[in-house]
Amino acid sequence: MIELTDLTFAYDEADPCVLTGISLTIAKGEWVSVMGANGSGKSTLVMLILGLLNGAKGSIRVDRLNPFDPNEVWEVRRKIGMVFQNPDTQMVSSSVEREIAFAPENYGMIRELMLRAVDRAMAQFHLTEYRRRSPHELSGGERQRVALASGTVMDGDYLILDEPTALLDPAGRKEFLEFLAQLRGAKGILYITADATEALRSDRLVILHDGKVMADGCPIEILTSNAALWDWGVEVPLEVELRRLEASGGRQ
Numbered sequence: 001m002i003e004l005t006d007l008t009f010a011y012d013e014a015d016p017c018v019l020t021g022i023s024l025t026i027a028k029g030e031w032v033s034v035m036g037a038n039g040s041g042k043s044t045l046v047m048l049i050l051g052l053l054n055g056a057k058g059s060i061r062v063d064r065l066n067p068f069d070p071n072e073v074w075e076v077r078r079k080i081g082m083v084f085q086n087p088d089t090q091m092v093s094s095s096v097e098r099e100i101a102f103a104p105e106n107y108g109m110i111r112e113l114m115l116r117a118v119d120r121a122m123a124q125f126h127l128t129e130y131r132r133r134s135p136h137e138l139s140g141g142e143r144q145r146v147a148l149a150s151g152t153v154m155d156g157d158y159l160i161l162d163e164p165t166a167l168l169d170p171a172g173r174k175e176f177l178e179f180l181a182q183l184r185g186a187k188g189i190l191y192i193t194a195d196a197t198e199a200l201r202s203d204r205l206v207i208l209h210d211g212k213v214m215a216d217g218c219p220i221e222i223l224t225s226n227a228a229l230w231d232w233g234v235e236v237p238l239e240v241e242l243r244r245l246e247a248s249g250g251r252q
Helices: 042-049 073-079 096-106 111-124 140-152 170-181 219-223 238-247
Strands: 002-009 019-026 031-035 057-062 080-083 158-162 188-192 204-209 212-217
Touching: 002 042, 019 042, 019 188, 019 212, 031 042, 042 057, 042 158, 042 188, 073 080, 080 140, 096 111, 096 140, 111 140, 140 158, 140 170, 204 219, 212 219
Parallel strands: 031 188, 031 204, 080 158, 158 188
Antiparallel strands: 002 019, 002 057, 204 212
């Protein structure tokens, strides 16, 4: 389980806190979406979980491992796959096969096991035919599939995705979400999104505003509530707003 307890963080002691008193859990097999306006602390939260920032108060544990401990942070990152908004920011190799093999190679996986894991990841996300192709020659949706394969090839227990569909067209977004659904129940998923229709796919929805948790619970219940969603930077889909108005008898 990923556990955040009373997590508070500022980039500089003289600056306001970016996160304040965050307590949150993501269990293995659970899909948790996080929404909030720009500047609400979503990306900072991700970087802290991965141990990419120092100076936080409170605690983070990933299966009891501490990402702020230099002796444990690499094991934390082995357990967590990461998919960014722009796949190009994480592509470092000249072919799809080598890109997916990058993490296992760097963690010293036995070669036979690594080749088997890479073949399995390529097959799972329908990338085998692109094995020798450069990732940069692929479409946006195909590159995100490469990023998803790279983030899961180590078979860690958790996957963090930071607005992974933001740069995709509707067809690419639909395809990516279908592939992501294959992992549902198998991994703990922390899914940063600005799209409430995507958040409806998750088991839980967390809304951040000004670095604080404003809501944490069932996505449809939160999105059809009378909470100050617009004030928190959450745009409610029309069909969800109509459902809320119907349930409230048309009252705003």
